[in-house]
Amino acid sequence: MAAQTQRQPTASYRTPPVHMDPGEVALETALLALADPVRQILVRELAQAGDWERQCGSFDVPVTKATLSKHFAVLREAGLLEQRDAGAKRLNRLRRAEFDARFPGLLDLVLRHEGAS
């Protein structure tokens, strides 16, 4: 039955992303993560998309790849983001439920406060 004729993308050739348990995130960490304007954009775009739908490079943000990569790391540290490797791409998911359980209302506040206002 045509085993291994279809090459699966390597799940993870690089060091897999380190994830923080949202239940153990400090309030200060969460607030700092959400305070940054660039990260607010990321979170909002993630909220509009479905899980694992967006890859890292697909976000409309005014910074370079390197900086963007750092922002993702911060969001992970804050328990806001889960990432998974799929070949060369890295897919993203907003940890909405988990984060909400830890800090009820906080994420919603950021999502609601779109474009300054």
Next chain:
Amino acid sequence: MAAQTQRQPTASYRTPPVHMDPGEVALETALLALADPVRQILVRELAQAGDWERQCGSFDVPVTKATLSKHFAVLREAGLLEQRDAGAKRLNRLRRAEFDARFPGLLDLVLRHEGAS
């Protein structure tokens, strides 16, 4: 009766504190203000006391007067604090209702998340 036998303290001999309208505070400003550990202490102590009950020097924080003064300015800028002069002292009030109207749930979140945990 007995008019001016009791000397009223000068309301304001120095430049009165500048206050920000909570309705116009940016989300980023609010989050940054509340992210700092020292300011979290201030906000929590203020929440436990009544309005105009505490003077600036009465807070139990591990910083000098000068630094403390700066923190109060940040809280004012974030629409979290109202200050009023009474002689040499400056009295404080947490702008709970106003801030809550602007960012529902945010202040409560900080107050609830006492001592790290």
Next chain:
DNA sequence: CCGAGTGTACGTAAGCCATCGAACACTTTG
């Protein structure tokens, strides 16, 4: 009126954070 008390402004030093370019590793496309 003099000394203690209260709080701000200024100048400064240290630390942190966002940012970038360049180099790298591996995948995907052709």
Next chain:
DNA sequence: CAAAGTGTTCGATGGCTTACGTACACTCGG
């Protein structure tokens, strides 16, 4: 196999924030 694509890491840089000590201004209590 080569070239383009994806994303991370490193080192350097610039700016902002926190912090302190000092000096200042004024009030309050004797």
